[in-house]
Amino acid sequence: MYPILFTIGGFQVTSFGVMIALSFLGGAWIVARALKRAGYDPEHAWDLSGFAAIGGILGAKIYYLILNLPDTIADPSGMILSRSGLVWYGGFIGGALAVLFRIRQLKIPVWPYADAVAPGLALGYAIGRVGCFLVGDDYGSPTSVPWAVAFPHGAPPSTAGNLRAFGENIPASIPDTQVLAVHPTQLYETGITLIVLAIVLALRPRLADRPGLLFFAWLAMAGVERFIVEIFRAKDDRFFGGISVAQLISIGLIGTALAFAAALQRRAAAVPARA
Template identity: 35%
Template sequence: MKNDLFSIGPLTIHSYGLMIALGILVCVFMGMYRARKYGYKDEAVLDIAIFGILSGFIGAKLLYVLVEFDRFLENPMDVLGSEGFVVYGGIIVGALAGVLYCRIKKLPCWEYFDLLAPSIAVAQGFGRIGCFLAGCCYGRPTDAFWGVTFPEGSFAPAGVPLIPTQLISSVGDFAIAGILLLYNKRNKKAGNVGILYMLLYGIGRFLVECLRSDDRGTVGMLSTSQFISIGIVLLAIVLFFRHKLFKGTKKRRKRRSIKMIKSGR
């Protein structure tokens, strides 16, 4: 657990930023590889990733501003210039950016969502490792043998054994990615892989939030992320049953791959 890894002159490499960057790279390369495998446009995946990442950072910061709105009113630059982000803001705004791109380029939005959902989960897994190294998003105090004590200089309270919620989240995100990849092989309807991602992540995030102890905003008795998680899970359930009423299978993927082979691409 180390927030500052090393410095090169005035430039300091932070563990959180490094893991975020690594997660993004793995996400993009994994998405492009799977795009070529299933006959999609890998350049479209790269474009979606660029727009989604840029929009995601803005969304994550905007939701953080809403969570810390009282502090923002007192000192706007203190909040805007801080290292604070809320992941759900990034996911929601980044996803909307991806949808907008697909609509503009007339691409099958649900199919690209299926394609990228496992990559997104992998990127989140790396991001949570960054949270652990920085000490943010920490859990409640615990006497259990698996409690983690953070050093001075971390965002977490130093010298107190805490539940490693960051690592729990990371393992969960990687597990979700694996489940999605396996389900993708059996899935017959476009959109179901992406919807399953929403369902699994929403449930997992809600449960992990029960173990966290950091200040992250509340909506009634729930944390902000728990409140959003309920909405995400309900939306996933509605979308799943809605998809059962409409056609839209993965046959398009197979036909696209066959056309590419015949055309020598």
């Protein structure tokens, strides 16, 4: 774990912050290449990335504040100003709305640009999850698999007490202070998302004549990926037989992706020349 890379004048540069910055830069770079490949202005990638960053951070923070409403009410300023709380789904929703707003402002076609953004989202997410691993955040349940990782200085540390607070069934004989090895779910997400990225890039030439389908293919795969990884996550927001809030949102995203993909297919069949 390397939560703090270095300090400049009392300001700590965190590995998470650096990886988030790299995720936006890497995502914008691959989007720029995709736009150029499709015959659009690649400079729009950097413009849209800026809006995605602002909207994503705001959306992630708002989602976090709502998800932890009792703590937000008890200490609003502390919750708002804390460095924690960059929740992926909130960030995706906020970033998507900001990018859509900018696309409308620029009067550029939505679906071709959405297809160009898809590989950037996959790459950015894969990089960002490495940052989560480096600071010991969003880890999984206790396990004895050979690749298990302990986070003694995580956010929070993977102690028996913290895992019990997440709803994990830890034997009573294990003291709260004992650090346990857990599933490195952050790396699971990075690995699976890189596979998703490879699939998106492979599908791109095959779906080039049907704008929008590539984006929704990515969205469906991203939902499936998150649903699977949530099975191994240490979470305190499970209900309905162990289903987490993120899994419910994943199901919603998969359904949305399939519905929009079907609508685009119907529109293409009805107006083949326009498609």
